[in-house]
Amino acid sequence: xxxxxxxxxxxxxxxxxxxxxxxxxxxxxxxxxxxxxxxxxxxxxxxxxxxxxxxxxxxxxxxxxxxxxxxxxxxxxxxxxxxxxxxxxxxxxxxxxxxxxxxxxxxxxxxxxxxxxxxxxxxxxxxxxxxxxxxxxxxxxxxxxxxxxxxxxxxxxxxxxxxxxxxxxxxxxxxxxxxxxxxxxxxxxxxxxxxxxxxxxxxxxxxxxxxxxxxxxxxxxxxxxxxxxxxxxxxxxxxxxxxxxxxxxxxxxxxxxxxxxxxxxxxxxxxxxxxxxxxxxxxxxxxxxxxxxxxxxxxxxxxxxxxxxxxxxxxxxxxxxxxxxxxxxxxxxxxxxxxxxxxxxxxxxxxxxxxxxxxxxxxxxxxxxxxxxxxxxxxxxxxxxxxxxxxxxxxxxxxxxxxxxxxxxxxxxxxxxxxx
Amino acid sequence: xxxxxxxxxxxxxxxxxxxxxxxxxxxxxxxxxxxxxxxxxxxxxxxxxxxxxxxxxxxxxxxxxxxxxxxxxxxxxxxxxxxxxxxxxxxxxxxxxxxxxxxxxxxxxxxxxxxxxxxxxxxxxxxxxxxxxxxxxxxxxxxxxxxxxxxxxxxxxxxxxxxxxxxxxxxxxxxxxxxxxxxxxxxxxxxxxxxxxxxxxxxxxxxxxxxxxxxxxxxxxxxxxxxxxxxxxxxxxxxxxxxxxxxxxxxxxxxxxxxxxxxxxxxxxxxxxxxxxxxxxxxxxxxxxxxxxxxxxxxxxxxxxxxxxxxxxxxxxxxxxxxxxxxxxxxxxxxxxxxxxxxxxxxxxxxxxxxxxxxxxxxxxxxxxxxxxxxxxxxxxxxxxxxxxxxxxxxxxxxxxxxxxxxxxxxxxxxxxxxx
Numbered sequence: 051x052x053x054x055x056x057x058x059x060x061x062x063x064x065x066x067x068x069x070x071x072x073x074x075x076x077x078x079x080x081x082x083x084x085x086x087x088x089x090x091x092x093x094x095x096x097x098x099x100x101x102x103x104x105x106x107x108x109x110x111x112x113x114x115x116x117x118x119x120x121x122x123x124x125x126x127x128x129x130x131x132x133x134x135x136x137x138x139x140x141x142x143x144x145x146x147x148x149x150x151x152x153x154x155x156x157x158x159x160x161x162x163x164x165x166x167x168x169x170x171x172x173x174x175x176x177x178x179x180x181x182x183x184x185x186x187x188x189x190x191x192x193x194x195x196x197x198x199x200x201x202x203x204x205x206x207x208x209x210x211x212x213x214x215x216x217x218x219x220x221x222x223x224x225x226x227x228x229x230x231x232x233x234x235x236x237x238x239x240x241x242x243x244x245x246x247x248x249x250x251x252x253x254x255x256x257x258x259x260x261x262x263x264x265x266x267x268x269x270x271x272x273x274x275x276x277x278x279x280x281x282x283x284x285x286x287x288x289x290x291x292x293x294x295x296x297x298x299x300x301x302x303x304x305x306x307x308x309x310x311x312x313x314x315x316x317x318x319x320x321x322x323x324x325x326x327x328x329x330x331x332x333x334x335x336x337x338x339x340x341x342x343x344x345x346x347x348x349x350x351x352x353x354x355x356x357x358x359x360x361x362x363x364x365x366x367x368x369x370x371x372x373x374x375x376x377x378x379x380x381x382x383x384x385x386x387x388x389x390x391x392x393x394x395x396x397x398x399x400x401x402x403x404x405x406x407x408x409x410x411x412x413x414x415x416x417x418x419x420x421x422x423x424x425x426x427x428x429x430x431x432x433x434x435x436x437x438x439x440x441x442x443x444x445x446x447x448x449x450x451x452x453x454x455x456x457x458x459x460x461x462x463x464x465x466x467x468x469x470x
Numbered sequence: 471x472x473x474x475x476x477x478x479x480x481x482x483x484x485x486x487x488x489x490x491x492x493x494x495x496x497x498x499x500x501x502x503x504x505x506x507x508x509x510x511x512x513x514x515x516x517x518x519x520x521x522x523x524x525x526x527x528x529x530x531x532x533x534x535x536x537x538x539x540x541x542x543x544x545x546x547x548x549x550x551x552x553x554x555x556x557x558x559x560x561x562x563x564x565x566x567x568x569x570x571x572x573x574x575x576x577x578x579x580x581x582x583x584x585x586x587x588x589x590x591x592x593x594x595x596x597x598x599x600x601x602x603x604x605x606x607x608x609x610x611x612x613x614x615x616x617x618x619x620x621x622x623x624x625x626x627x628x629x630x631x632x633x634x635x636x637x638x639x640x641x642x643x644x645x646x647x648x649x650x651x652x653x654x655x656x657x658x659x660x661x662x663x664x665x666x667x668x669x670x671x672x673x674x675x676x677x678x679x680x681x682x683x684x685x686x687x688x689x690x691x692x693x694x695x696x697x698x699x700x701x702x703x704x705x706x707x708x709x710x711x712x713x714x715x716x717x718x719x720x721x722x723x724x725x726x727x728x729x730x731x732x733x734x735x736x737x738x739x740x741x742x743x744x745x746x747x748x749x750x751x752x753x754x755x756x757x758x759x760x761x762x763x764x765x766x767x768x769x770x771x772x773x774x775x776x777x778x779x780x781x782x783x784x785x786x787x788x789x790x791x792x793x794x795x796x797x798x799x800x801x802x803x804x805x806x807x808x809x810x811x812x813x814x815x816x817x818x819x820x821x822x823x824x825x826x827x828x829x830x831x832x833x834x835x836x837x838x839x840x841x842x843x844x845x846x847x848x849x850x851x852x853x854x855x856x857x858x859x860x861x862x863x864x865x866x867x868x869x870x871x872x873x874x875x876x877x878x879x880x881x882x883x884x885x886x887x888x889x890x
Contacts, residue, residue: 063506065497066680069489072511077485086483087518089511091492098507242542243581249543259542260481261622269484325752325773331759332745332752335773339751342828342860344775350783351773353745353755359770359813393779408762417575435575438601440762442624 051222053084054110056102058118058127059201060093071116071206078210082218083226083273084112094124103134107194112218117201119184121163128169128187131196135189137171145176145185152183177213181205188217195221227280228271230304231291232311234264234453241266244294248287255287263442264449265308297460308452309337315459316347316397321425323455325351326364326389326400328376329419334401334448350393354385364388364400375414377402379431382420386431390424397425399455401447405440419447425458426468471641473504474530476522478538478547479621480513491536491619491626497680498630502638503646503693504532514544523554527614532638537621539604541583548589548607551616555609557591565596565605572603597633601625608637615641647700648691650724651711654684654873661686664714668707675707683862684869685728717880728872729757735879736767736817741845743875745771746784746809746820748796749839754821754868770813774805784808784820795834797822799851802840806851810844817845819875821867825860839867845878846888 055075061067072089079086088106092098099118106113118127132139146168153160167183170176177186177197182205187198197214199206233241238261242249245268249257255272268291272283292299300311316323325335335351338344352363357376360366365388366381374380385400403419410416417438422431432454436446462468475495481487492509499506508526512519519538526533538547552559566588573580587604590596597606597617602625607618617634619626653661658681662669665688669677675692688711692703712719720731736743745755755771758764772783777796780786785808786801794800805820823839830836837858842851852874856866882888 062492063496063509064500064678065493065495066678068493072482073485073488075485076483080484087513087515088522089483091509093507095507102508237576237578239541239581239584240579243583246543258480258544260486261540267486327752329759330756331764332747332755332771332773333759335752336750336756336864339749339753339773339775339864340861342826344751348775350779351752351771351775353752353759353771353773355759355768355771356765363770406762435577437572437575438624439628441760442601444756444759 051084051112052110053079053086053112053114053218054106055086055089056099056106056113056115057089057091058094058099058115059091062091063093071201071203074203074207075114075116075210078215079114079218080228082215083222083224084218094118094126096126096130099127099130100134103131103196107134107196111193112195112197114197114199116199116206119167119186119198119200121161121167121183123163127198128171131187131189131198132171135171135191135196137173137189139169140172141165141168142170142176142185144178145170148178148185149183177209179205179209181208186213188214224273224275225277225280226271226273227277227284228269228304229284229288229302231268231270231288231295231299232301232306232308233266233268233295233298234300234308234449234456236266236295236298238266241268241295245291248290255283257287257291263445264453269304297457300456307340308449308456310341312452312456312459313338313341313344313347315456319459319463321396321459321462322347322349324349324389324393324395324398326385326398327351327353328355328360328385328402329405330401330444330447330451331355333444334399334451337448337452349395352389352392360385364392377404377414377418377420379420379422379433382422383429383431386422386424386429397423397455397458399423399451399458401451403434403443403447405443405447407440417443419443419450421447421451421454423451423454423458425462428458428461428465430454430458430461471504471532472530473499473506473532473534474526475506475509476519476526476533476535477509477511478514478519478535479511480544482511482537483513491621491623494623494627495534495536495630498635499534499638500678501646501648501689501691502635503642503644504638514538514546516546516550519547519550520554523551523616527554527616531613532615532617534617534619536619536626539587539606539618539620541581541587541603543583547618548591551607551609551618552591555591555611555616557593557609559589560592561585561588562590562596562605564598565590568598568605569603597629599625599629601628606633608634644693644695645697645700646691646693647697647704648689648724649704649708649722651688651690651708651715651719652721652726652728653686653688653715653718654720654728654869654876656686656715656718658686661688661715665711668710675703677707677711683865684873720876727760728869728876730761732872732876732879733758733761733764733767735876739879739883741816741879741882742767742769744769744809744813744815744818746805746818747771747773748775748780748805748822749825750821750864750867750871751775753864754819754871757868757872769815772809772812780805784812797824797834797838797840799840799842799853802842803849803851806842806844806849817843817875817878819843819871819878821871823854823863823867825863825867827860837863839863839870841867841871841874843871843874843878845882848878848881848885850874850878850881
């Protein structure tokens with residue numbers, strides 16, 4: 051079953067707001083196993099909206115529209131959709147009563163144009179809106195389903211989840227399920243090259259690679275009569291991907307982030323961690339703190355952007371700073387060892403680099419970053435050379451730091467000189 | 471002149487990522503005075519992309535495409551656009567050399583599919599990409615201009631700004647210029663209410679508000695025959711906005727961020743700063759370190775997510791933690807005062823709050839955050855209640871912390887008990 055999205059709003063065409071509704075609805079539809087081939091944005095212009103909606107109704111089983119259900123004269127989504135579906139607008143008594151109640155609750159005067167929101171296409175299913183005055187609309191006619199949702203996310207999200215998703219799920223003849231194998235420490239091209247034969251041979255399940263900063267996500271999707279059969283079809287593909295990527299695969303749960311996987315590993319091994327950051331300036335600690343409950347294993351984070359702070363908080367030696375410079379494997383290692391000691395943590399991951407735009411030299415160009423991870427007496431240190439602006443270099447360095455920490459924990463788990 | 475946007479990427483149709491490119495390009499096009507009537511998203515499917523592109527070329531003067539320029543087999547935007555424009559693909563020597571250089575610098579192996587990125591439609595203008603391996607493409611044929619941009623924002627944004635915007639600007643008969651008054655510490659509704667009369671009366675120049683996390687940006691745009699005349703028309707509007715918003719306006723330079731403005735103020739006053747973060751976990755320090763050269767004024771950052779770390783690194787008293795809890799004005803203030811002392815800094819901004827999803831109570835719900843800023847002997851402490859998920863609460867808290875630090879510096883500048 052195919053679904054398509056039309057978001058109505060001049061503010062989207064002007065770039066005033068980011069279209070988070072589209073991302074939300076797309077993800078939900080994918081989860082429901084609906085195939086989305088098109089998303090469109092159009093302004094509050096009835097002519098262009100009508101053209102787009104007719105096209106959408108002609109090519110997709112379900113058309114989701116968001117926005118343009120307000121009380122003002124330029125809100126014309128409902129009028130246009132009713133026209134396309136050949137339905138007159140009639141007043142819905144319950145919608146009228148709810149609008150009255152909502153506005154009274156908000157202490158707002160009712161103006162004549164508010165009653166426009168109580169009009170609905172004849173014979174439609176009204177999606178009552180406990181979070182605003184615009185009811186949603188669901189119209190179904192000869193196999194085409196047109197669904198109108200209000201634009202504000204705090205109204206759209208609960209309406210979709212409570213009223214639309216259950217409806218769409220019932221319409222699905224096939225179960226479409228997917229799993230996500232997430233990799234870190236490998237680039238998109240290299241990852242794809244390693245599984246080119248699988249991608250070339252794919253039909254059902256399919257494998258789709260997604261490049262993220264410092265990560266590659268491989269989504270495996272299968273369609274089958276039954277949910278259990280879809281997962282059965284996914285299993286051998288997933289096992290093959292895990293076999294080919296080994297330790298590079300950190301999860302098969304689409305909701306688990308790299309920092310979550312790392313925090314889970316720390317907890318599983320009973321390890322505590324600290325961070326010592328120069329160029330990333332707190333972003334690495336910030337990612338670890340993305341994980342609720344990280345306080346069990348995250349001891350302290352040090353942002354030591356200046357040499358002085360590196361000496362004072364981490365005990366980096368003035369000699370190393372002078373002899374090798376702040377961006378050097380020696381200083382990265384001293385930061386990691388010193389950070390673990392200062393925090394009383396089992397492990398510490400340290401980052402020092404030249405994020406740019408200034409500070410680069412021929413020998414140490416912008417984008418050069420050293421990462422070091424101390425873990426229970428052993429140290430891993432790596433050198434990276436990133437491209438991109440200051441923000442990107444720092445973002446990549448954070449991803450590499452998490453990957454290095456993960457590697458150190460994996461090695462720790464295999465060590466025979468420690469007990470855990 | 472009309473422009474239309476086609477974003478290519480299955481990850482957008484699956485809702486894996488939010489389409490920030492569309493918002494960025496829409497805003498930039500509006501700024502350039504281009505009228506955008508349609509935005510579309512389509513997957514990496516050559517048939518559907520071709521249909522959409524033919525439609526777009528038929529109705530818009532400029533068609534901007536983003537995404538699908540990667541090295542993998544399912545990246546087909548360039549191939550499809552070349553077909554629609556009737557051009558064969560030929561290898562571009564400079565693109566090939568740059569790909570080789572970029573991959574070598576990254577220390578990544580070159581795989582056969584990388585060379586696909588060096589192919590360009592015959593006779594096009596190649597937009598070389600200093601931030602990645604995919605060059606952009608600009609094709610112009612009989613009044614239709616088709617522009618291909620890489621999908622990753624860190625590649626798309628500089629390519630658009632450096633190479634595409636100047637090109638589009640030249641095509642415009644009128645000079646369209648804008649300035650941006652950026653506000654912090656006021657919400658979108660409140661800001662709009664304060665200038666409703668100006669917005670209602672506007673024709674040329676226009677005022678458009680953009681809501682950002684913890685900020686509102688007001689863009690003033692004027693159209694005139696001459697650039698100088700456009701700026702003349704903007705001046706009185708800008709002055710009126712500055713008069714109405716006073717201290718809330720932190721810059722009129724669209725490229726200056728809040729953290730940059732704050733760092734400039736610190737430097738102007740010769741003040742040094744430290745950060746003490748609980749729920750934001752390093753993100754505040756991370757934003758300060760966004761500013762190149764921040765080491766002149768940024769002493770140290772402490773990530774003290776646990777109570778133990780708050781006591782040890784910041785000297786927060788065990789009594790305060792026990793009596794008032796970690797999320798309290800008392801602890802926020804002790805963090806700020808203690809952080810400044812520990813770092814030997816003139817100022818310290820501290821954040822402690824409940825980012826969720828767990829940890830909330832009736833008395834201290836999720837989203838409650840206390841912020842405190844010490845500056846040269848005086849302390850400002852504020853209470854905030856945010857809505858949204860963990861990420862959103864933390865993002866808002868960082869913006870509020872920068873706003874509070876800015877306020878403390880403004881007050882410092884007006885104090886008579888200190889010399890600077």
